[in-house]
Amino acid sequence: MKGWSETELVELVRRLGSAAAPGMRVGIGDDAAVLEVPRGQELLVTTDLFVEGVHFRRRWLPAAAAGRRALCRALSDIAAMGGEPRFAFLSLAVPSASGLQPSASWVRGFLRGFAAAARSFHVALAGGDTGSSGSGALLADVIILGTAPKGTAALRSGARPGDLLFVSGRLGALAAALDSGRRPPPIHPRLALGKHLRSHRLITAMMDLSDGLSTDLNRLIRESGVGAEVDIDRLPLAGTLQQALHGGEDYELLFTVPEAGAGRLPRSIAGVALTCIGRITSGRGAWLVGSRGRRRRLSPGGWEHAGNT
Numbered sequence: 148m149k150g151w152s153e154t155e156l157v158e159l160v161r162r163l164g165s166a167a168a169p170g171m172r173v174g175i176g177d178d179a180a181v182l183e184v185p186r187g188q189e190l191l192v193t194t195d196l197f198v199e200g201v202h203f204r205r206r207w208l209p210a211a212a213a214g215r216r217a218l219c220r221a222l223s224d225i226a227a228m229g230g231e232p233r234f235a236f237l238s239l240a241v242p243s244a245s246g247l248q249p250s251a252s253w254v255r256g257f258l259r260g261f262a263a264a265a266r267s268f269h270v271a272l273a274g275g276d277t278g279s280s281g282s283g284a285l286l287a288d289v290i291i292l293g294t295a296p297k298g299t300a301a302l303r304s305g306a307r308p309g310d311l312l313f314v315s316g317r318l319g320a321l322a323a324a325l326d327s328g329r330r331p332p333p334i335h336p337r338l339a340l341g342k343h344l345r346s347h348r349l350i351t352a353m354m355d356l357s358d359g360l361s362t363d364l365n366r367l368i369r370e371s372g373v374g375a376e377v378d379i380d381r382l383p384l385a386g387t388l389q390q391a392l393h394g395g396e397d398y399e400l401l402f403t404v405p406e407a408g409a410g411r412l413p414r415s416i417a418g419v420a421l422t423c424i425g426r427i428t429s430g431r432g433a434w435l436v437g438s439r440g441r442r443r444r445l446s447p448g449g450w451e452h453a454g455n456t
């Protein structure tokens with residue numbers, strides 16, 4: 148890297164690491180972190196690969212915003228389980244090929260953005276590694292450990308025929324931004340919402356939308372062994388219908404609610420609007436239903452990651 152050694156990078160990660168956090172007996176600095184799982188809780192573990200040219204481009208975002216984005220993508224998976232994120236691990240591979248190397252200040256900014264976002268979500272940076280990437284792309288591998296009370300984590304497999312299908316926020320914002328040459332909107336992992344839905348036992352299944360509604364809904368109904376109907380006119384659009392259905396990286400929550408419990412569901416939770424977009428059926432596959440009852444199959448949209456668009 149221009150004007151900087153790997154040793155200095157490792158030292159920066161160490162300085163940014165959390166010195167103390169609840170449940171962290173040993174953080175960065177030893178061979179492995181030593182962490183406690185609170186009594187009565189289960190550990191949620193998610194890993195997310197953030198690849199330059201596939202998930203982001205350096206010219207899209209200031210370095211700190213890219214670091215924040217790398218963390219928030221992974222936090223969204225903990226939100227999808229209704230969990231509480233506790234510890235983060237970041238491994239960063241930096242391009243070494245000449246002409247593709249980011250500046251030292253870019254990498255420093257990325258790491259600082261990641262660490263600042265972790266602090267704002269009360270997540271301890273408990274480990275990390277850095278090195279050279281043989282390729283021309285920067286890679287960030289993010290691992291988050293979270294917790295949820297035993298047996299309560301929200302799964303994709305619990306949807307039942309008759310349940311109502313909901314999404315949070317609006318869909319298609321990233322695709323709309325990129326298609327019109329604007330910067331990607333920041334990710335707001337729906338942690339408070341996910342935790343509320345799980346702890347109030349309002350839902351039967353939940354996941355986050357990372358690859359677009361068409362792809363992710365098909366995943367949810369496959370895991371639950373059910374079908375689904377989506378009412379086109381109810382979709383909360385941030386752009387066009389196509390962007391809402393097949394654009395990816397919304398990082399909103401998709402969840403199912405028993406019809407009898409839907410009355411208990413507020414219109415918004417933690418400041419995020421909730422919209423009923425359809426229902427779960429006993430049939431197979433996902434279907435789009437238009438205003439005159441016209442039905443067409445909603446197949447996975449073959450989401451190409453944002454960097455390819």
Ligand SMILES: [Mg+2]
Pocket residue numbers: 223224227354355356357
């Ligand atoms: Mg996910």
